[in-house]
């Protein structure tokens with residue numbers, strides 16, 4: 155099979171659009187589908203292959219769209235179905251694939267099914283689509299088990315007739331019961347609805363959720379994690395990664411197989427590599443997000459371990475590995491790496507490491523501009539995590555601040571009206587697309603250059619790599635097929651470069667030395 159015969163996603167660069175924050179066309183301060191359509195030229199210029207749009211479905215927005223009231227319609231905040239169709243057509247015209255979020259673990263509490271369940275009696279058909287249970291204790295006032303919500307607080311909320319319902323996330327996101335045949339049939343209908351409109355694939359939200367153990371056993375409170383159902387060898391978390399989930403992924407795969415050229419990637423917060431690999435078996439999801447690079451420090455050993463584990467986890471299944479440095483749920487990596495000039499320098503170095511790796515890369519909107527996380531004032535915080543944690547966790551708004559496009563003052567061209575849904579720092583004037591586009595030393599230029607080389611150079615061939623010996627705090631690997639060499643220096647001193655001709659460096663070079671916090675591509 156020649157390179158051309160590989161499915162398009164095997165080495166694609168995806169660009170994640172957090173729809174609220176990308177571009178606002180109608181001046182309400184919130185990004186929308188028309189806004190995305192108006193910026194497709196930028197995405198083509200950047201050089202990405204595919205888009206992932208976060209949820210734009212009908213929603214009361216308790217979790218900014220991850221609480222879906224109707225999965226087969228567009229929320230008026232973001233546009234309508236005609237705007238979606240126009241976006242898909244134009245994106246395809248720009249050579250961009252379009253993938254969208256699918257949120258199968260839960261619905262909104264405003265979903266028709268949940269409203270019917272609330273109006274129906276305990277034990278009714280309507281309640282069986284969710285997890286309604288009686289409480290414990292003489293008056294049933296103790297929740298059915300000790301599960302906590304990922305957003306903080308108990309995972310159960312009591313309804314007026316005394317029963318409790320399960321929500322692994324906010325109370326406005328009741329968990330669906332995946333043993334119910336109607337729940338499954340509805341998912342198939344949703345998949346087909348969007349596939350028939352021309353989407354190229356799906357990102358499956360909480361793909362390690364959905365299935366629950368029949369007896370809903372108590373969890374070990376030590377398993378608590380903010381964004382993760384982190385399964386380590388030591389702590390088994392009964393809320394996540396139950397074996398029953400794989401049947402659901404097989405169901406999804408079966409539908410996609412009827413639409414050649416389409417794919418699904420799962421959000422899989424599962425730490426154990428063996429258990430992670432089950433999700434990407436040949437009859438399940440095409441790809442799995444792993445968050446090993448997100449969790450790794452800027453340290454050569456830590457990054458190398460993350461790379462090795464990611465490669466090992468998919469090797470047995472034949473799936474391509476995926477790489478992510480940031481997304482809408484985690485602190486932006488410029489800030490994770492120390493912020494300021496240091497954070498930016500390290501982010502540049504890691505961008506080249508990530509884009510040198512075999513497999514699939516996901517870029518989170520704004521990382522190509524080097525955006526840092528924003529310290530927002532209390533009054534601006536909107537993430538349910540802030541309220542649910544009793545104001546102890548600030549939540550994820552800091553990585554969701556809208557993108558700066560042009561001009562000198564907020565909202566920097568994001569919104570025609572001026573104010574964006576989250577305040578944008580005035581000093582982002584130097585980070586706008588406009589400010590970076592012609593500057594050869596900007597983060598944007600680095601990404602554009604890297605993506606162009608990645609697309610056109612034969613050095614990126616092959617799906618395996620080998621490690622070289624390297625000084626402490628450094629690593630170097632070589633793509634076995636094409637021969638690209640990538641070296642990273644996370645130590646405090648310059649080190650000798652591996653032999654080869656430099657294709658691209660993340661920062662200024664010092665003769666034959668690789669400076670600290672710098673990476674380089676060589677052939």
Ligand code: GLC
Pocket residue numbers: 217220221257323359360421482483
């Ligand atoms: C996923 C999403 C996150 C959302 C949660 C609940 O983890 O990435 O943003 O809050 O699911 O749907």
